[in-house]
Amino acid sequence: MAQIKKIGILSSGGDAPGMNAAIRAVARKAIQMGIEPVGVIGGYKGLVDEDLKPLSSCDVSNIVNRGGTALYTARCLEFQTEEGMNRAIATCKRNNIDAIVAIGGDGTFRGATDLAVHGIPTVGVTGTIDNDITATDYTVGFDTAMNTVVELVDKLRDTCESHSRINVIEVMGRHCGQIALCAGIASGAIATIIPEVPFDEAEILNRIKTAREDGKRGMIVMVSEGVFVKDGQGNEIPYGEVITNKICEMGLDAKFVRPAHIVRGGTPTLRDRLTATKMGVKAVELIAEGKSNLVVIENDGKIESLDILFALTADRMYKGKLKDGDLDKFSAEDIKAMEAISEKRRAEIAELYAIANDVAH
Ligand code: F6P
DSSP states (O other), rough: OOOEEEEEEOSSSSSSTTHHHOOOOHHHHHTTOOOEEEETTTTTTHHTTOOOOEETTTTGGTTTOOOOOOOOOOOOSGGGGGHHHHHHHHHHOOOOOOOOOOOOOHHHHHHHHHHTTTTTOOOEEBBTTTTTOOOOOOOOOHHHHHHHHHHHHHHHHHHHHTTOEEEEEEETTTTHHHHHHHHHHTOOOOOEOOTTTTTOOHHHHHHHHHHHHHHOOOOEEEEETTTTOOTTOEEEEEEEHHHHHHHHHHTTTTTEEOOOGGGOOOOOOOHHEEEEEEEEOOOHHHHTOOSSSEEEEEEETEEEEEEHHHHHHHHHHHHOOTTTTTTEEEEEEHHHHHHHHHHHHHHHHHHHHHEEEEEEO
């Protein structure tokens, strides 16, 4: 095994609070192990364009507490082409980059696998507010995002209570309702609507009507951005807007709120800084051991790693997106493990959803 002397660090896809703590941890742990860290600016685009920055210990000072990513991020279509990949590999070779730590979500890990296939060892660290990578219990950024939503709802509560109004709040999460579900419980929503669980619109509207009759003034309806209905032309209409109109049609005052990217910014919480740091350290240890094509995950509170392809396939299995042949490379034991991961996630969501409804009104 060739000794690892230099590693590149990049963040890619949507930024997430805590990414900086991961960058800092990777850089500092590498330096501590005698490995030179180099920052790749703007995700995979930085590899394609050879935009690099050597990182000293001081360069990563004062970022553990900052949201966003100090290495910047971008979605890079060129990296997905053969020419872009060749340029990225050439950048690694010219600059003696022996391995890459890639921080991000599933798109980032697909890129990491491509690099590994082309001979550049890579390890991924999960960073996305969505917590939508099924093979890990946790992705860096999730806790901060949930806390931001709770803080925003607390502010909304002040005003909707004063005005006897219903605020419908739509939160990010792409196709995953976890931010909405957890923040809905923590902020006392009367209804939480997520893509993973079918809901009964009439029952929700009735719940709101009954609560008002019972004397409840302000109410919060939490909707995940992944819930849509189709209009006559087949266009997807965000469900948060739809239910706001339906509440108004019942003669109640309702307003729709979409904080959008505000939920992705801000000071990372302790949970995100700590997990990012643990994951960053683990990523460097794995690389120094000569491992590649792994993603660092959290499993029942422990920091572990999984083969990236296994993790991505388990994710597709849970999301019902498996394509023909996807499972061919895996043993029966692997497939069983993937099924167990999907089941664990389903059970977790079902339990939280039941709790949300138990305390809704
Ligand atoms: O994946 C993070 C995320 O913020 C999702 O919650 C959201 O759907 C998406 O990214 C928004 O992407 P963009 O920043 O490209 O608008």
